[in-house]
Amino acid sequence: MIKADNITKKFDNIVAVDRVSAEIKDGSVFGLIGTNGAGKSTFLRMISGILKPDEGIVTFDGEPVYENEEVKGRFFYISDDQYYFNNATPSDMMNYYSRVYKKFDRERFRSLMEKFGLDMRRKIQTFSKGMKKQLSVICGICANTDYLLCDETFDGLDPVMRQAVKSLFANDMAERNLTPIIASHNLRELEDICDHVGLLHRGGILLSRDLDDMKLNIHKVQCVLKEGMTEDDLTALNRIKTEKRGKLYTLTVRGSKEEVEELMDSYQTVFYEMIPLSLEEIFISETEVAGYDIKKLIF
Ligand SMILES: Nc1ncnc2c1ncn2[C@@H]1O[C@H](COP(=O)(O)OP(=O)(O)OP(=O)(O)O)[C@@H](O)[C@H]1O
Numbered sequence: 496m497i498k499a500d501n502i503t504k505k506f507d508n509i510v511a512v513d514r515v516s517a518e519i520k521d522g523s524v525f526g527l528i529g530t531n532g533a534g535k536s537t538f539l540r541m542i543s544g545i546l547k548p549d550e551g552i553v554t555f556d557g558e559p560v561y562e563n564e565e566v567k568g569r570f571f572y573i574s575d576d577q578y579y580f581n582n583a584t585p586s587d588m589m590n591y592y593s594r595v596y597k598k599f600d601r602e603r604f605r606s607l608m609e610k611f612g613l614d615m616r617r618k619i620q621t622f623s624k625g626m627k628k629q630l631s632v633i634c635g636i637c638a639n640t641d642y643l644l645c646d647e648t649f650d651g652l653d654p655v656m657r658q659a660v661k662s663l664f665a666n667d668m669a670e671r672n673l674t675p676i677i678a679s680h681n682l683r684e685l686e687d688i689c690d691h692v693g694l695l696h697r698g699g700i701l702l703s704r705d706l707d708d709m710k711l712n713i714h715k716v717q718c719v720l721k722e723g724m725t726e727d728d729l730t731a732l733n734r735i736k737t738e739k740r741g742k743l744y745t746l747t748v749r750g751s752k753e754e755v756e757e758l759m760d761s762y763q764t765v766f767y768e769m770i771p772l773s774l775e776e777i778f779i780s781e782t783e784v785a786g787y788d789i790k791k792l793i794f
Pocket residue numbers: 506509510511512529530531532533534535536537538680
């Protein structure tokens with residue numbers, strides 16, 4: 496498990512990350528979302544031990560990461576601005592990473608390069624932005640580390656490649672319990688892969704939840720009430736949001752599915768239907784309750 500304990504990083508008078516604590520459980524996908532400048536990259540750079548927090552500490556299974564080579568061998572960091580040696584080819588990078596990462600899988604590297612249609616012997620500086628991103632993902636996957644830290648990794652990949660990368664992640668999670676940590680602006684991008692999402696806002700974590708917990712305790716119900724009834728009669732429901740279009744109500748409510756269904760049954764509505772909420776809708780509701788307009792925070 497990775498644990499960030501109350502970490503803070505300042506650059507002169509800018510507080511990039513402000514007393515953030517987070518626990519990243521093994522075998523899950525941790526998504527870190529936030530606007531430009533929210534502190535995502537700084538947070539990841541502290542997790543990866545590139546930056547030392549001014550306050551607080553980052554540990555991997557209790558071991559501090561900063562200046563700790565052994566711990567650093569447990570993760571691969573795919574940075575937003577990828578670095579490759581001058582004039583290097585993928586083959587050179589494979590040789591380099593094979594020396595750095597004990598379990599680097601050269602055979603898989605060659606095979607994935609072929610599958611992705613990337614030339615092992617071409618200079619990386621002649622690759623397009625997306626091709627460089629693909630290469631860094633292949634390097635990261637083949638490093639065979641416990642954790643993969645991804646900074647905007649899906650940006651610059653076309654939709655087919657995004658799917659390919661997601662399925663690579665899913666495969667390695669199932670096969671060898673890989674834990675990806677993914678920073679992104681894009682909530683929709685993270686929706687189908689993340690188990691846990693942390694929303695970073697102005698350097699502080701505003702919300703950090705397991706998606707399953709969130710989804711279990713918040714529901715959307717569409718209903719038509721019986722004659723003579725209005726929303727004011729729905730007092731027992733823990734409503735976060737009520738919208739009305741004609742006779743059709745769309746309610747966002749807290750509570751377990753069973754609780755909500757029981758109450759809706761008791762109201763003897765003309766009809767009601769439970770509709771799954773998207774991650775975006777869940778975040779909108781949660782942040783509205785906290786007094787924020789999420790559209791201003793992440794779109
Ligand atoms: N090396 C640095 N020197 C000075 N300020 C920095 C440095 N790195 C980051 N910052 C500042 O820290 C804040 C957080 O930046 P960071 O890059 O962590 O945000 P981010 O959430 O990754 O943003 P983006 O989505 O735009 O990549 C910003 O105000 C940024 O200007």
